[in-house]
Amino acid sequence: MSLEEKQPAVSTAELFERAVHLHSRRMLAIARAIVGNRASPEDVVQQAFMNLYQHRDRYDWREPGGLVRRTVVNEALRILRQPHMSGLPEETGDPGRSQSPSGHLIEGETILQVRRAIDRLPEKFRAALVLCEYEEMSYAQIAESLGASIPQVKTWIHRGRRQLAQMLKEYAVQT
């Protein structure tokens, strides 16, 4: 009897639940980076997972990371494309909520300013940047996720970084 035959069959619903537990945290971070304060990132992630769940039989749930990431990014961009999208009240800034070990090393105000600067970038720039730097995806993978060409993705990332640097330079001059 092969190893595969010995393994108990896992239903799609169980695999879906596993995917939720495994990826929800990072997906929420991506949604926060893309939609900023223009919509509820929690709603974006929940809707993305529900979109997948409603057509769950179409997908391979053994390695759902890429699928979930792509769906969250698309849902976030779709939300931002909606007309009359009004921004939620701006967060007063709680950079320490990450509870990451290195969080205390960075001055809270600086992180807040960088986050605000990222939030002012065009949506495609934000999406490309977060996928490149947070998810550590290659340009080709980002291009596939965003439905764009590799040179386009490269341009978005480089321009996004330049604009960020410019905004932070202006902030530094002001203070």
Added chain:
Amino acid sequence: MAFNENDIDLLYAYLDRELPVSDCEGLWRRLAVEPELAGELERLRADAVLRGQVWSSLEPDDQTDRVLQTNILRAAWRDDWMRGINRILRVGTVAAACILFGFTVGWFGRDSRLALPTSGVQVVSNPDAAVGHGGGKYVVDVRDDAGRTIAAPQFDSLEEARRFAEDVARYQAGRPESHDSTVVPAVDRF
């Protein structure tokens, strides 16, 4: 030596691990002899580290993550439940429609069955007697509910034929309605 925008793009690609090995070697040679370019690389690297901290700060805390997971799984469960209800409603609706259709067809079918030729008797002259083939001069055509002739007794006189026809008609008017397709010949009761 000063650097330009293309050099910065090169450094970005290097930091993103997107620079081919051959280009990396060229860049390393330049970095060794161009301190300004090396300084810019360090600055970009520091910016990347800062942004990395920002991305990490976007991660939710445990409680937020748990609430999100619960909401997603609850929504999925609700979706399953609604699908089940919808399926039951669909099947129920189809069954109800079938019953209604059957009832309607039955109702109108009952009316059309009543509209079929009803039982009756009719006195007609016997064509065989007219051409000399024998038999009575008059025939009483006795029919069932479906209008089929079930008996055709012959009589020599019109008076006898009429009397017989009146008897049959009287009997048929007084008998209980048959609820099955069995035809009870009126003549059998005489």
